Amino acid sequence: MAMRGKEEKMNRKKIIFATKNKGKIKEIKVILGDVFEVISMEEAGIDTEIIEDGVTFEENALKKATEIMKISNEIVLADDSGLEIDFLNKKPGVYSARYMGENTPYSIKNNKILEIMKDVPIEQRTARFVCVIAAALPKPFNKNFTVRETIEGIIGYEIQGKNGFGYDPIFYLPDRKCTTAQLSMEEKNKISHRGKALFLMKNELKRILR
Numbered sequence: 001m002a003m004r005g006k007e008e009k010m011n012r013k014k015i016i017f018a019t020k021n022k023g024k025i026k027e028i029k030v031i032l033g034d035v036f037e038v039i040s041m042e043e044a045g046i047d048t049e050i051i052e053d054g055v056t057f058e059e060n061a062l063k064k065a066t067e068i069m070k071i072s073n074e075i076v077l078a079d080d081s082g083l084e085i086d087f088l089n090k091k092p093g094v095y096s097a098r099y100m101g102e103n104t105p106y107s108i109k110n111n112k113i114l115e116i117m118k119d120v121p122i123e124q125r126t127a128r129f130v131c132v133i134a135a136a137l138p139k140p141f142n143k144n145f146t147v148r149e150t151i152e153g154i155i156g157y158e159i160q161g162k163n164g165f166g167y168d169p170i171f172y173l174p175d176r177k178c179t180t181a182q183l184s185m186e187e188k189n190k191i192s193h194r195g196k197a198l199f200l201m202k203n204e205l206k207r208i209l210r
C-alpha cells in the first residue's frame with residue numbers, strides 16, 4: 001500500500017494553477033496534491049497579467065485558464081469567485097475584489113455593506129459565495145470546461161471573526177451560528193465554495209485523464 005502511494009505520487013500529472021495568490025496555492029496543493037503535481041504560475045515561470053473583464057465567473061475563469069494553457073501547453077486550472085448578495089441584485093458578484101476599489105480595506109467594504117443593509121430583515125439578507133474553476137486541457141484532450149459550487153448564508157448584522165479573508169466576517173451561516181471568519185481553515189475548506197469546487201474538479205480530472 002505504501003509502495004502504491006509512492007508510485008502514484010511519482011506518476012502525478014502536472015497541473016498549473018493560474019493564480020498569483022500564495023494562500024490559494026497552498027490550499028489547492030492540500031486538496032489536489034495527492035493526485036496531481038500542482039504548480040503555481042511563478043513555479044512554472046509564467047508572469048502574464050490577465051485582465052478579468054468578463055461579466056460572469058465562468059468567462060473570467062475560462063479566459064485565465066485558456067490563455068495560460070496556450071502559453072504553457074500544460075493542463076491549466078483557474079478560478080474566479082465572489083460574493084452574491086440577493087438584496088443588492090447579486091452584487092458585488094464578479095466585481096467582489098474591485099468593490100469600492102481594489103485597495104480599499106475589507107474592514108471598510110464590510111462596514112459599508114452592513115450600513116447599506118442595516119434595516120433589511122433577515123429573510124431578505126440571503127447571500128452566497130460562488131466559486132467557478134475552469135480547466136483548459138491541451139492536446140490530445142483539447143477540452144475546456146468549468147465547475148461551479150456555492151455556499152449559502154446570510155449577511156450578518158455585525159462584523160464577527162478574524163479568520164479567513166475578504167467578506168468572511170459578514171458572511172453568517174445560520175445553521176452553524178457563526179460567520180465563515182469564525183471557522184478554522186480546515187472547517188471552512190470542507191464546506192466552502194472553493195473547497196467543494198476543488199473536489200468536484202479533482203474528480204472530473206481523474207475521470208478524464210485516467
Ligand code: IMP
Pocket residue numbers: 079080081082083096097129164165166167168192
Ligand atoms: P478571486 O477569485 O481571487 O478573484 O476573488 C474574488 C473576491 O471574492 C475576493 O477578493 C473576495 O473579495 C471575494 N471572496 C471570494 N471567496 C471568498 C471567501 O472565501 N471569503 C471571503 N471573500 C471571498
